[in-house]
Amino acid sequence: MDPSVTGIQEPFDLIRLSLSERVFVKLRGDRELTGILHAYDGHMNLIMSDVEETIMIVDPDNIANGQNVVNVAKRKMDMLFVRGDGVILVSPPSRT
Amino acid sequence: MASQILPLELIDKCIGSKIWVIMKSEREFTGTLLGFDDYVNIVLEDVTEFETTAQGVKKTKLAQTLLNGSNIAMLIPGSDGPESS
């Protein structure tokens, strides 16, 4: 096992170590969340608080280059349940 | 008698040979079959990925690769892929 990974035997350990921390969550449908992670389960259902949601509005005519986001909408929620099947990735705060 | 041979028994005989994998989406892979499991997750070596888009076919070379079985539609044993026929 890689020595720089301390205490991670399975992917969910990464999430367990991020409880009560601010995490970044990427969802299907070009949505992104940042917020405090309070709870999760094996489906990757999440409870988050103090959440800011970012919705990328993508221009399909301009999809070939990396600069295809034409508009970004943001909104805030105090407390949020996220259904696990929409989750693409979760990134905890940097441990460095 | 239902069938003499199970589908995955045929694929088992292809280990070490070239195989062409067609995904449910517009994506195909060729490579040497190293192994697979009951979910038809597949390990390939010397892989070429073919992605068909409106702009044409994009080819990518890959080293040893594990393909997630849930996206696989078809397997063509002994084939070098879309450019061989």
Add this chain to the structure above:
Amino acid sequence: MDESPRPPSPSRQSQSPPPPPPQSHTGSPTDFLKGVVGKRVVVRLTSGVDYRGVLSCLDGFMNIALEQTEEHVNGVITNRYGDTFVRGNNVLYISAAEPL
């Protein structure tokens, strides 16, 4: 998105531990994964987005933990993350980015 519900990529909420694959080939998915943990990999999602990083670990659903992760969209780096959890149902393939 069309996905079958069987493991290791359940699209419905039905995640319970899958049975271990009974195959015993060298070169099986399990053997590949044993060899690739701790190495640099490319994880491509069905959306076409790539995550490049060091594979920390993974489970039977192909949930993946990566370190030193770079997100690539159309060959351009779009994000960097220290650690990343990728939910397995999104995974198209895991490919070795260095010789095994």
